[in-house]
Amino acid sequence: MLPSSVCAITQSESYCNFAELSLMDFLKSAVASAISKGPPFPYTFGDRVDVDQSIWTLYNGTKREDGSNCSIFSFDITANKSRLPLARNALKKLRTLRHPGVIKVLDTVETETYIYIATERVIPLKWHIKRKSMSPETLKWGLFSVAQTIKFINDDAASIHGTLRVASLYTSESGEWRVGGFEVLSNVKDDEAIIYNYGSLVPDAARYTPPELAKSGWDSIKRGPISAVDSYNFGTLIFEVFNGDFSGGDQAGQTKNIPPSMHSSYRRLVNSNPKSRVSVGHFLDQGRRSGGFFDTPLIKLTESVDNLGMKSEEEREEFLNDLDNLSDDFPEDYFRMKVLPELLKSVEFGGGGPKVLSVVMKISVKLTDEDFEARVTPVIVRLFASPDRAIRVALLDNLPLMIDRLSQKVVNDRIFPNMVTGFVDVAPVVREQTVKAVLTIITKLSDRTINGELLKYLAKTANDEQPGIRTNTTICLGKISKNLGVGTRSKVLIAAFTRSIRDPFVHARNAGLMALAVTCDTFSEEDCANRILPALCLCLLDKEKLIRDQANKAIDVYLQRVRKYAAEMPDSVLPPPSSIDNSTNAPRMSTPQPSASEGASWAGWAISSFTNKVSAAAGEIQPTSTPDPRASSAPQTPRPAPTTASASSLHRQVVSPPAASARTSTSSASADYFAPIDTPGEDDGDAWGDMDGDSFFDAPTETPKVSTTLKSAANPFEDNGEPDFAGWLAAQAQKKPGAKPLPKGLGKPANGAARPAPGRVSTTGSIGTSVKKAAAPVVKKPVVSKKIDTAPKADDGDDGWGDGW
Structure with missing residues (x-):
């Protein structure tokens, strides 16, 4: 058994060894974590995007700082060490080559194990080509953009792209085509250019290799024009985008699905003789001629959209005409990201006017609710506060296109307070369009706004000097009757409609009658009988047959309802006969008893009723000893x-x-x-x-x-x-x-005229003679x-x- 001091030393050594091992494990885990995270890279990887025929793995990413979208090209050095020169060349060229048609680089990082390139958010063009989701005009527009970029690379940068194909092209968030695939992009002045030695290492290079390189090798590029390789590849690209795929050199020169206007120039691009091929720049110039295959409204628009606010009135008019000529298959992303912001600036600050606003509404239909709220709604709210009457009318005309995208709070609190100025505007067209717009926004207004401010302004337009505005106000009230408050609905509608049917304008009277007919269920039976039917009867003798006919229809509707209600009422509210004194059962003086012939007794009822009223006013009638009513003629x-x-x-x-x-x-x-x-x-x-x-x-x-x-x-x-x-x-x-x-x-009678015989009426025609x-x-x-x-x-x-x- 060891002494206690020895045991204490042993335990102390064991504790130190355990602490040392724990520290080493912690350092190892920290190093492993640091290795896994790599150097500082302020972007987060998202979903992986499938990319064919590429040395890169593409990911969707986001920037940690602001959460904006991006794309990340990743190259694994350990798995593709033989193609590392291609990846490093692409990294270098993307950093140094700046052009609107080239993928925009945000950040890069290179270590011993990987290379990351963060760029703007892009989508492989091959996805769109396989789905055939682009129209021929959009394909022309994309080829036009690529041709401009390749011309810059060949002429201005004195370089060769070398791998131009659908797999090396991408589309940005705005729908514009971007050129990538810079793995073998080389300057022809460099004798040790990578394209000469590594051109064949590009994935699927054999399918797109020009015929002279397939025979003599990539080093033969030095003996041909600088644009020969890219011209041939641009020709195969044209065939691929219009047909979906390019299988090999046998298809070069075929014109299947290619627009006829391109046929001649396209064949010259893929000529088997490299010296006879037309350059991409020359192909671009041919297409831009008047009537050429690149002379399209979409291409014209994209070239001039950036400086729309600087254009003159004539140039802006031409620009808008080009927009009107575009069909509904225009590239939505491009219009959303590029055209729409410029148009909104032109409407709000550049004097674009109602025509530009109409184009904005046409484009905004394609937007998502989030994009519309972020891009269009703030501008719409500000435009409603504009004093420009033309803009106001254009806004009211386009309300049906935007009302579903506008929240109730925005309409009720921000748009309607500015909109009500149109009810009292001096221009009749503004007042009329404002009344019509009520039907569009009524579902977005609160009950307090409807039954308060809105009805106050509709009361003004119901008495407008313009008969058309009065008529439309009546129609408007009839259609929004269900939205009115229960406490004010009957009072407002009866007052408005009964006044409308007395309007001197025939169509206003007709609108009032039709409104009363369709809103019959809105009123109580007492209002139908006591207030509405008497007013409708005035229209039965209207000078216009249209009004008379409509009045008869409306009266039929109300009579049917009143009769149905009356049929459910009790026969009498008087107490039962048993509770009445027997002395009251005797017939009243001068009141005839019911007769078998109703036609013969109606006048007697009228006379008796009149006599009873006189007696009631003068006092009670004294009973006589004779029960016969006619005995009242005896002396009294x-x-x-x-x-x-x-x-x-x-x-x-x-x-x-x-x-x-x-x-x-x-x-x-x-x-x-x-x-x-x-x-x-x-x-x-x-x-x-x-x-x-x-x-x-x-x-x-x-x-x-x-x-x-x-x-x-x-x-x-x-x-x-x-x-x-x-x-x-x-x-x-x-x-x-x-x-x-x-x-x-x-x-x-005057002048001693003879009195008429008893029971006869005098011929003088006066009542009571x-x-x-x-x-x-x-x-x-x-x-x-x-x-x-x-x-x-x-x-x-x-x-x-x-x-x-």
């Missing part, structure tokens, strides 16, 4: 003579409804259509001549106090029970001292008058909104 007790009543006041009692409750709905319903009249004085005889007017149905504003007794003739019901009302008036006028003459039509035979005096009996409140009921439901209509 004399009554005191009238003291304060006049013909005018009596007439108002006679024609006024028996009670205010029965008149309330009628007076309130007619208040919107007929103007109230003043109450005539007691001795104002002219009031009788106003009975044939619409104001006849309005109640007087005050109730005359009547305290009178009626004096009847000896036989007031001599003519088959009919009252001698005219005779009674004549007798009262003669007995009253200093009485004024009776109103016209109620006095006795039928005079009864002289009757014996009857006993007069005092009758207590009944005070009637004829003041119209106030419409508590109108809070003043309808005054605007």
Whole structure:
């Protein structure tokens, strides 16, 4: 057994060894982590992109600093050491060669194990070619861009690309074609250029090698023109983009699917004799001639879009005409990334005008919701605040194209407050387009905005001086009726539509009738019967047949609804007969009993109703011993003579409804259509001549106090029970001292004219000239008058909104 001191030393040594091993493991893991991460590279690798016929592995990436998109070309040195010179040459040339048609390099890094090249986000062109997703015009545009880049490499850089094919081309986020594949790009002045020794190491080089190189080797490039190799490869590229693939030299010169305008120049590119081949630069010049294969609207647009704001009015007009000539298969990405920003700047700052805005809307249809919100929405909001009327009309015309992309908050809080200025603009076209635009934005507005500010402005346009604007306002209200608040819907629509059907413009009346017909379900049955149907009846005798026909259709709709509702109502609201006193079962005086013939009794009902109203106004009828109603013609007790009543006041009692409750709905319903009249004085005889007017149905504003007794003739019901009302008036006028003459039509015939026979009407044509035979005096009996409140009921439901209509 070891001493305790020895054990302590052993434990201490073991602890030190364990700590040393732990430190070594930590350092190893840190070194391994550092090796795996490599040198500082501020980009994050994303998904791998499949690339054929390339020494590079392509990844989608993002920049850590701002999260922007990029692409990362990766080369594994350990796995492809034999092709390392090709990778290093591509890295060098991409760093030094700068041209818009070349892939833009962001950053590079090289270690002993790998090479990374971070570039703008690109997509292999082969993807589009295989899917045939590009139109012939877009393919021409891409070839035009590549030809410009190759011309720069051959002429300005004095270099040879050497591997021009679909696999070495890419498309950027804007849809533009980018040239890559710089593995053997070489300057011809360099005797040790890589293309001479490593050209055959490029993947699938044999398929695209020109015939003279296939026979004599890559060193024979020195004996030919500098552009010969790239000219041949550009010719094979033309065949490949239009046909999808190029299998070998046997297809060089074939014109399948190639546009006919290119055939001649294309054949000269792939000539078997390198000295007879046309250069890419010369091919480009031939295509750009007037009427050439590169003289297309798309190519013209791409050449001039960068300086659109600097163009003159004529040049801008030509540019926009080229845009209009483009079909819907234009390269969407290019228009989104390049053309659209320039157009937006031109509209907002460069005076592009409505035509440019229309093109912007055409392009924006292709955008995603995120792109539209980021690029277009801010400009649209600012343009609505512009005082330019042409821009405002163009915005309103294009609202249907953009409304689904605009959020409710943007429309309600930012666009609508600027849009409402159009309702009161001095230009009629702006007012009219603003009214029409309401239908487009109504779903994006809050209930408070709709029932408040919007209705306030529509009330103004409903009374606009332009009949077309009034008509469109009526149509607009009819279509947005479901969006209005329940509390204001009925009041607003009835006020607007009933006013519209009285509009002097025929189409405004027609719009009002049609709007009422389609919004029938919006109103209550009481409003249908009391307010709408009376207004519709005015149109039944309209001077225009169009209005008469439409009025009949609208009335049929409302009658059908009212009848359906009435059929569900109870037969009576009176208490059951058993609860009524038996004494009330006796027939009333002067009230005929139902007759078997309805056509023969309708006049009797009218006379009896009139008599009952007079009796109710004068007092109760005393029962007689004879149950027969016709016995009322017997002599009666004399009554005191009238003291304060006049013909005018009596007439108002006679024609006024028996009670205010029965008149309330009628007076309130007619208040919107007929103007109230003043109450005539007691001795104002002219009031009788106003009975044939619409104001006849309005109640007087005050109730005359009547305290009178009626004096009847000896036989007031001599003519088959009919009252001698005219005779009674004549007798009262003669007995009253200093009485004024009776109103016209109620006095006795002049010049001793003979009275008409009983029951017959005088030929003078005046109402009430039928005079009864002289009757014996009857006993007069005092009758207590009944005070009637004829003041119209106030419409508590109108809070003043309808005054605007």
